[in-house]
Amino acid sequence: MKINQLKQVETLDEAYRLLNEDRRNVVIAGGAWLKMSSRTVETGIDLSNLSLDYIEETPEALRIGSMTTLRQLETHAGVRALYKGMLSTSISQIMGVGLRNLVTIGGSIIGKYGFSDVLPALLAMETSLVFHSQGEIPLEDFLESKGRINDVLVSINIRKKKGVGYFKKVKQTALAFATLNIAVSRSEGLYKIAIGSRPSVATLAREAMEEVNLAESVDDETIARAAEHATSLKFSSNPSASEDYRAILARVYTGRGLKEVRDCED
Amino acid sequence: MKISLTLNNRPKTFDVAPDEYLVDTLRRYGYTSVRRGCDTTSCGVCTLLVDDKPVPSCAFLSARADGARLTTVEGIPETASKLAEHFGERGADQCGFCNPGIALAVHSMEQSGMPADDATIDHYLVGNLCRCTGYQSQREAIKAYLGDKK
Numbered sequence: 001m002k003i004n005q006l007k008q009v010e011t012l013d014e015a016y017r018l019l020n021e022d023r024r025n026v027v028i029a030g031g032a033w034l035k036m037s038s039r040t041v042e043t044g045i046d047l048s049n050l051s052l053d054y055i056e057e058t059p060e061a062l063r064i065g066s067m068t069t070l071r072q073l074e075t076h077a078g079v080r081a082l083y084k085g086m087l088s089t090s091i092s093q094i095m096g097v098g099l100r101n102l103v104t105i106g107g108s109i110i111g112k113y114g115f116s117d118v119l120p121a122l123l124a125m126e127t128s129l130v131f132h133s134q135g136e137i138p139l140e141d142f143l144e145s146k147g148r149i150n151d152v153l154v155s156i157n158i159r160k161k162k163g164v165g166y167f168k169k170v171k172q173t174a175l176a177f178a179t180l181n182i183a184v185s186r187s188e189g190l191y192k193i194a195i196g197s198r199p200s201v202a203t204l205a206r207e208a209m210e211e212v213n214l215a216e217s218v219d220d221e222t223i224a225r226a227a228e229h230a231t232s233l234k235f236s237s238n239p240s241a242s243e244d245y246r247a248i249l250a251r252v253y254t255g256r257g258l259k260e261v262r263d264c265e266d
Numbered sequence: 267m268k269i270s271l272t273l274n275n276r277p278k279t280f281d282v283a284p285d286e287y288l289v290d291t292l293r294r295y296g297y298t299s300v301r302r303g304c305d306t307t308s309c310g311v312c313t314l315l316v317d318d319k320p321v322p323s324c325a326f327l328s329a330r331a332d333g334a335r336l337t338t339v340e341g342i343p344e345t346a347s348k349l350a351e352h353f354g355e356r357g358a359d360q361c362g363f364c365n366p367g368i369a370l371a372v373h374s375m376e377q378s379g380m381p382a383d384d385a386t387i388d389h390y391l392v393g394n395l396c397r398c399t400g401y402q403s404q405r406e407a408i409k410a411y412l413g414d415k416k
Contacts, residue, residue: 003285006267006329032307032325034285044284048330071319096393098320098371099307174392175308 001037003028003044010049012132015152018045027152029107030069032099052106052154055079061160066106066153070118071097073105082158083125083185084264086165090121090183093169106153112143112201115177119143119202121167123194124183126159143201163187164264166257170249172240179241180249184257191218191258193226195250198235205230208254218262227255269332273297274341280328288314288323288331292338299339299366303395310394313367314338320374322393339366345373348414352407360398368394372408382412 006028009015018025024042028034052065057078064073073079074091094100094117108118109129119139127139131151139156165185169178178197185192191212196202211226212218228251235246270279273292282291289312292300300323303311307322314323315337339346346369353359368391375390387408396404 001285006284006327008329028327030325031327031330032322034327035306035325046327046330092389095307096310096371097374097390098310098313098322098393099325101316101319101321102307102325175395 001034002040003034004040004042006044006046008046008049012050012152012154015045015047015050016132018043019152020150023148027110029067029110030102030104032103032107033111047106047152053104057160059160062158064105064156064158066109066155067104068106069101070094070103070105070108071100074100082160083163083165083187086124086167086183086185087118087121087158090117090167090169090181093117093171095175105156109139109142109156110149110153114199114201115197116202117167117169117178117181117196120181120183120194120196121165122156122158123202123204124165124185124192125163126161128157129153130155130157140204143203161187162266164261164266166260168253168257170253177240180246180253182250182253182257184254184261186261186264191261193230193254193257195230195233195254198233198246198250199238199240200234200236203233205233205250205254207232212258218258220259223255223258223262226258227251230254267329269329271331271333272335274337282328284329286328288316288326288328288336291328292323292336297338297340301363301366303363308393308395309364310371310391311364311367313370313394315341315370315374318374318377320371337370339369342369342373345369345376345411349407349411352411352414353404356403356407356410358399358403358407359396364394364396368396368404372411376412382409384409
């Protein structure tokens with residue numbers, strides 16, 4: 001990415017105004033993927049002076065500033081305690097510690113990257129995004145939205161609930177992007193299943209979730225039916241794996257994840 | 267634009283472009299122990315400590331380092347020297363290209379007070395690639411180094 005000028009903004013209002021005054025202006029998060037883009041940016045809007053790298057914990061929620069690094073999240077006691085550490089587990093498998101010191105949670109979300117390992121884990125919890133102008137919206141609504149984002153992500157809220165979680169990243173080598181990633185959670189008797197790297201962006205496997213959440217008992221037969229439903233999501237082929245292989249992985253790991261969270265004590 | 271920072275405990279001022287990365291700035295000013303490898307955050311040879319945290323300098327915008335404390339391998343002479351001895355004893359390096367990045371990562375791991383077991387070393391250093399050694403001898407050398415420091 002070619003950046004003609006970099007503006008280290010002093011307020012969120014300034015960032016929002018710059019973002020909306022020229023379509024060639026973009027917000028710079030951690031910056032890890034800037035080199036992957038060949039576009040020219042008129043003004044890179046740098047949020048790093050806004051003190052948005054924080055994790056605040058209340059009895060009800062974790063409030064995470066959008067410039068918080070993945071490493072901060074990975075090592076935070078409150079995050080590690082949430083859903084048996086599902087989010088920190090997902091982060092710990094992303095490249096090395098150095099990159100995780102650079103990549104921000106906000107950039108990981110705003111990019112809607114298909115390969116993202118954090119998105120399935122965030123989807124399998126109760127996560128909302130707080131934008132400067134638009135206010136708070138559920139993560140799943142944001143991921144399903146289309147078009148340019150004309151707002152500045154301020155924080156990410158994760159509702160603290162008693163629950164258990166499972167995260168699996170299927171990959172070919174230690175540093176590779178996921179061939180498929182999946183997060184499964186159980187909280188207050190309800191199951192959530194999120195599948196990413198399809199290779200498109202992570203989504204909830206709603207039919208599979210319905211199968212387990214409406215069942216009288218979550219026995220192995222119910223789980224097998226739910227796992228089969230997971231294959232009805234849209235999968236595609238790329239050099240990492242074929243569409244059919246991804247569907248098989250989704251079925252297998254949905255089943256394993258559901259069994260693990262079913263049998264795990266809260 | 268001009269940035270002022272501390273590099274290996276010395277104040278420095280550099281002229282940088284808005285889209286310039288630290289690996290390019292430091293090498294341009296002669297700090298060539300910061301190696302250029304994959305240039306896409308995958309290999310770890312460009313590792314640098316920014317405010318004591320290891321980061322891939324190939325993706326760290328130089329403008330963001332204004333006011334920061336940077337450390338290259340020259341800024342950790344004791345770690346670099348002792349680690350080199352252990353690497354030498356165990357045949358843990360061949361071309362040496364990855365060594366500065368690994369030394370900085372090990373130094374950071376040591377400062378974090380993490381246990382010196384295989385799993386922790388593997389987890390902490392997975393982003394520092396070496397195409398010569400196969401990692402076993404490096405792991406043994408790092409364990410020996412961290413063991414010496416106890």
